[in-house]
Amino acid sequence: MLLKRMGWLLVALAAAVAWGVLALHRGETINAAWLVLAATGSYLIGYRFYSRFLANRVLVLNDRRATPAERLANGRDFVPTSRWVLFGHHFAAIAGAGPLVGPVLAAQFGYLPGTIWLVFGVILGGAVQDFIILFGSMRRDGKSLGQMAKEETGPITGLLAMVAVLAIMVILLAVLALVVVNALKDSPWGVFTILCTIPIAILMGFWMKVWRPGRTLEASAAGVALLLVALVGGRYVAASATLAPYFTYSGLTIAYGIIAYGFIASVMPVWMLLCPRDYLSTFMKIGTILLLALGIVLVLPPLKLPAVTQFIDGTGPVFAGKLFPFAFITIACGAISGFHALVASGTTPKMLIRETDARLIGYGGMLMESFVAVMALCAAALLDPGIYFAINAPLTTLGGNVHSAAEVIRGWGFTVTPEQIDGLAASVGEKSLLGRTGGAPSLAVGMAHIFSSAFGQGLMALWYHFAIMFEALFILTTVDTGTRVGRFMLQELAGQIWRPLGRTSWYPSTVLASAAVVGGWGYFLVQGVLDPLGGINSLWPLFGISNQLLASVALCVGTTLIIKSGKARYVWVTMLPLAWLLAATLTAGWQKVFADDPRLGFLSHASLVAEQVRTGVTGAAVGTRLIFNDRLDAVVTITFMVITVLVLLSSAREWILILTRRKPAQAREAPFVETAYAG
Amino acid sequence: MPGDGGTARQRRLPGATERGSSGSLVARLACVLRQVAGMPDYAGYAEHLRRCHPEASVPSESDYYAVYLRNRYGDGPTRCC
Numbered sequence: 001m002l003l004k005r006m007g008w009l010l011v012a013l014a015a016a017v018a019w020g021v022l023a024l025h026r027g028e029t030i031n032a033a034w035l036v037l038a039a040t041g042s043y044l045i046g047y048r049f050y051s052r053f054l055a056n057r058v059l060v061l062n063d064r065r066a067t068p069a070e071r072l073a074n075g076r077d078f079v080p081t082s083r084w085v086l087f088g089h090h091f092a093a094i095a096g097a098g099p100l101v102g103p104v105l106a107a108q109f110g111y112l113p114g115t116i117w118l119v120f121g122v123i124l125g126g127a128v129q130d131f132i133i134l135f136g137s138m139r140r141d142g143k144s145l146g147q148m149a150k151e152e153t154g155p156i157t158g159l160l161a162m163v164a165v166l167a168i169m170v171i172l173l174a175v176l177a178l179v180v181v182n183a184l185k186d187s188p189w190g191v192f193t194i195l196c197t198i199p200i201a202i203l204m205g206f207w208m209k210v211w212r213p214g215r216t217l218e219a220s221a222a223g224v225a226l227l228l229v230a231l232v233g234g235r236y237v238a239a240s241a242t243l244a245p246y247f248t249y250s251g252l253t254i255a256y257g258i259i260a261y262g263f264i265a266s267v268m269p270v271w272m273l274l275c276p277r278d279y280l281s282t283f284m285k286i287g288t289i290l291l292l293a294l295g296i297v298l299v300l301p302p303l304k305l306p307a308v309t310q311f312i313d314g315t316g317p318v319f320a321g322k323l324f325p326f327a328f329i330t331i332a333c334g335a336i337s338g339f340h341a342l343v344a345s346g347t348t349p350k351m352l353i354r355e356t357d358a359r360l361i362g363y364g365g366m367l368m369e370s371f372v373a374v375m376a377l378c379a380a381a382l383l384d385p386g387i388y389f390a391i392n393a394p395l396t397t398l399g400g401n402v403h404s405a406a407e408v409i410r411g412w413g414f415t416v417t418p419e420q421i422d423g424l425a426a427s428v429g430e431k432s433l434l435g436r437t438g439g440a441p442s443l444a445v446g447m448a449h450i451f452s453s454a455f456g457q458g459l460m461a462l463w464y465h466f467a468i469m470f471e472a473l474f475i476l477t478t479v480d481t482g483t484r485v486g487r488f489m490l491q492e493l494a495g496q497i498w499r500p501l502g503r504t505s506w507y508p509s510t511v512l513a514s515a516a517v518v519g520g521w522g523y524f525l526v527q528g529v530l531d532p533l534g535g536i537n538s539l540w541p542l543f544g545i546s547n548q549l550l551a552s553v554a555l556c557v558g559t560t561l562i563i564k565s566g567k568a569r570y571v572w573v574t575m576l577p578l579a580w581l582l583a584a585t586l587t588a589g590w591q592k593v594f595a596d597d598p599r600l601g602f603l604s605h606a607s608l609v610a611e612q613v614r615t616g617v618t619g620a621a622v623g624t625r626l627i628f629n630d631r632l633d634a635v636v637t638i639t640f641m642v643i644t645v646l647v648l649l650s651s652a653r654e655w656i657l658i659l660t661r662r663k664p665a666q667a668r669e670a671p672f673v674e675t676a677y678a679g
Numbered sequence: 680m681p682g683d684g685g686t687a688r689q690r691r692l693p694g695a696t697e698r699g700s701s702g703s704l705v706a707r708l709a710c711v712l713r714q715v716a717g718m719p720d721y722a723g724y725a726e727h728l729r730r731c732h733p734e735a736s737v738p739s740e741s742d743y744y745a746v747y748l749r750n751r752y753g754d755g756p757t758r759c760c
Binding site for chain 1: 709712714716717718719720721723724726727728731740744746747748750751752
């Protein structure tokens, strides 16, 4: 007992020392070990003490109570699954591109703000949200977030939540596709490898369904092997003067390619393309993340990025806006992500064997995702700051060539030479890395650095393209599964207007709804590619705002669940993160719409363009398009904000009714059934 | 359907050993990988039917796969950003 306490005291001390070093360090570089130590130490303390408090006092998990997996076992979706396996399953479902890209973009503020938000945000906010929603869904036979919102707060809240999810999906798919476009433009190696994933997936699909039914693992192993062959083959394609032009495309062409792909993948039978790609990307994701963790621990690279940069004043080149609120919406996944509420109320609650497993899987799974985000931050922070900004600032800011870029970056106070930029591009097998905004390429450079230091020098180019392939593969998997999900949601909504449109088996309805969803995100994607400010500047904040507002909706539902289960005295566990999130996100939304700085505010940018059209700096056609997009972005932002405020108000009304005893505190949980499992 | 999971009281906790994989280390590892990736488990489903619904006929593997795909990609996001 005493020994155990001493152990936890040591963990707490180690974390505190590491935080102290991070906060007080004033030198050229700092070792990533301090960052990793501060984060893992804090996670352990948070898991051991805070999640236990949540499990025992707030939610009161009860192992005598049979879970849906036990009561409703059907061998298909309700399957009791051992907890570490389910942890892996849940983690693979929640971890996507978000935790990798957001921290890399937020690195323009330095490594410290991102690290603090990731670690404390997850312990007090993100993991709490995932845990409570998983718990709520588990007590309700695996109901979704939307259904819970509807049953516990009212039908309007449910409908609002559904519209919000659909809108978020559209923005999410657009911004993720933009990340891929920026990574693949003018990169024959990258394009070749990613194109190869399509025939590989189709081959796997036929293998699993037609040739050797049920041999999913065998087909996946073959798929991964072929993927690695394609990766190596890409090098020869890029080096070949005859083949390379066939795979070299501008950003716009790639954008249209992804749009066409998204549409085809959404209407094709799932077994042929979507499902095998999903398996492929799951295995690649888990494998690469484990490899990255191993690499960081083996190499423990020095971080060259300053703790805090001057860009906290809002003048950052990657995206505009001050540290508060923009650090807190740029990093969404990894600290707190509303999207998780959808996964935590999807398949996972139907697979828990014991109620207490929800703590490891809901809270612990999210801590793990936060750790992935911390690793991504390390990978970005180990780059020379000059290199980081050369890759991530938009091409228009950098002046279009390495000499002007070096000049601009020197003006920001970071030293970088044109030779360094060119040398790095050559070492990773690219013509140019300038202006590849979006996080994926700089993360890939950082990962390539770690991998080649840990597992083999001289393979920098191969590792870079491995990292690009890994990111693009699972982003495109999100694009096709997301388009499909969006299509189903749209069909459900449209079916309420005209019934035949809601029939998912009716082919015209399927094609129409798919085209509408693809058209939605495709429109934002193309505008992002054409955006003179780099696209990420407007789309990533829009995504961050929407994701955080969805998290606010989830925390509102969580608060309602806590109050209804008679635990109103613990309501601060969701109210505090909710208050912080609303403050940051609504401020960010307001600034994105109304700020005077034209780089930041959509409306002031529209006025600036109007002025430029008047003076003839910008053509009338381009000007009209830019102004329309600014106004559209403003309307989308305001819509997100209004939906969230409405959900908050309707939830608050419910809370007050219950707390003033005008309504009974009664949660609609499934009735208690004693477990038949031996304890 | 409470109690659908079986009638015997005090059953063992299901785990890697129950789902038709009580074989070698490789078989157990394969089972874990399949569950993590959310792959279909026809053998496990057939076993579930035999154990809990002996009267029901076991669907063919391809019918099972079709239902699995509908469940997995039918509604609601299964993947995150």
